[in-house]
Amino acid sequence: MKILRIEAIPYSIPYNHALKFASGQVTDAEHVLVRIHTDEGIVGEADAPPRPYTYGETQASIITIIESIFAPQIIGLDPFDRGKIHEIMARTIHNQVAKGALDIALWDLMGKALGTPVHKLLGGYTDSMRVSHMLGFRPAQELLDEALRFGEQYGITTFKLKVGRRPLTLDIEACHVLRAGLGDEVELYLDANRGWSANEAMEVLRRTEGLGLTALEEPCDAKEAMSRRRLVENSPIPIVGDESVPTAGDVSRELLSGGSNAICIKTARSGFTEATEILGLCTGLGVDVTMGNQIDTQVGSLATVTFGAAHEATTRRAGELSNFLDMADDLLADPIRISGGRISVRNVPGVGAGIDEAKLARYRQN
Numbered sequence: 001m002k003i004l005r006i007e008a009i010p011y012s013i014p015y016n017h018a019l020k021f022a023s024g025q026v027t028d029a030e031h032v033l034v035r036i037h038t039d040e041g042i043v044g045e046a047d048a049p050p051r052p053y054t055y056g057e058t059q060a061s062i063i064t065i066i067e068s069i070f071a072p073q074i075i076g077l078d079p080f081d082r083g084k085i086h087e088i089m090a091r092t093i094h095n096q097v098a099k100g101a102l103d104i105a106l107w108d109l110m111g112k113a114l115g116t117p118v119h120k121l122l123g124g125y126t127d128s129m130r131v132s133h134m135l136g137f138r139p140a141q142e143l144l145d146e147a148l149r150f151g152e153q154y155g156i157t158t159f160k161l162k163v164g165r166r167p168l169t170l171d172i173e174a175c176h177v178l179r180a181g182l183g184d185e186v187e188l189y190l191d192a193n194r195g196w197s198a199n200e201a202m203e204v205l206r207r208t209e210g211l212g213l214t215a216l217e218e219p220c221d222a223k224e225a226m227s228r229r230r231l232v233e234n235s236p237i238p239i240v241g242d243e244s245v246p247t248a249g250d251v252s253r254e255l256l257s258g259g260s261n262a263i264c265i266k267t268a269r270s271g272f273t274e275a276t277e278i279l280g281l282c283t284g285l286g287v288d289v290t291m292g293n294q295i296d297t298q299v300g301s302l303a304t305v306t307f308g309a310a311h312e313a314t315t316r317r318a319g320e321l322s323n324f325l326d327m328a329d330d331l332l333a334d335p336i337r338i339s340g341g342r343i344s345v346r347n348v349p350g351v352g353a354g355i356d357e358a359k360l361a362r363y364r365q366n
């Protein structure tokens, strides 16, 4: 089998309300649908969500890097020869989301060619994941209302609260209001997207002591190495590396330097191949992992659950799988359902992200 053509299709779907966090906000899913076509008519697909405030990639940069750098070198290769394709992609640094989408599209292709679901190819540990929902910046009472609604409607009992605001009291109050309103059984953890200094993060941890928060993600920039290490050493809860660890090399640097003691894996920026390397590093070292959300569509969320459900270590914690619920529409022909707080993998060949072509035609931008 040979790769004939690679498409990078820009599309835009609005959000019902903006998702705001310390490093930016999202009002529209201006993403890129990547399609790898083969001479046997099998097509592999994946979603690429540009996050300029996180990785520096834009919709235009993802399309350009795929069309002008990667596609000319990859066309003609056998999609099963992933080692060759990864060697080509590694010659260009960064561009993690573009590379991640190409990798997932290759796995989708292989699954389709083998007539096997990709969650089975990756590990086949289980067939669903518990869902964690990410709450963006909002006044405390609105956050509580949203969490209660998601609990009632979808059975979700784990929430990640976006923090990193100043004054610190905004987020401290939100933590107290959520804990009081949701009760002790609900899991709550925080993600500051580098919004604070390490010392500010320490203060927040002191002033939320006793609330049973289970983790704090990217409290400050990991480049502030000394203060970050001091925070990790003194924090009673895990300090999770997210945007500081898109590659396996970044993970080893942050773990070895003491910048993080838990790791967020995101398939959107690591694909399935590098996510597997990262998972191996973490399980080998005894480091906890979470399956994170790159503010994914349903196509991206399906990729996350496909990887997450395939391994035991990634199912210990709830995966961040539900932010597509904030979108006005999506591309999947058969929408994801959240039931009893869980999302299931798809037992069809590939990843199972069948695209509704009419919707793609409506939202595509070229």
Ligand code: MUC
Residues within 6 Å of the ligand: 021, 023, 051, 054, 191, 193, 242, 243, 292, 293, 294, 295
């Ligand atoms: C997250 O976990 O940080 C916000 C920015 C980004 O790149 O991902 C999201 C969620």
Ligand code: MG
Residues within 6 Å of the ligand: 191, 193, 217, 218, 242, 243, 264, 292
């Ligand atoms: Mg994060």
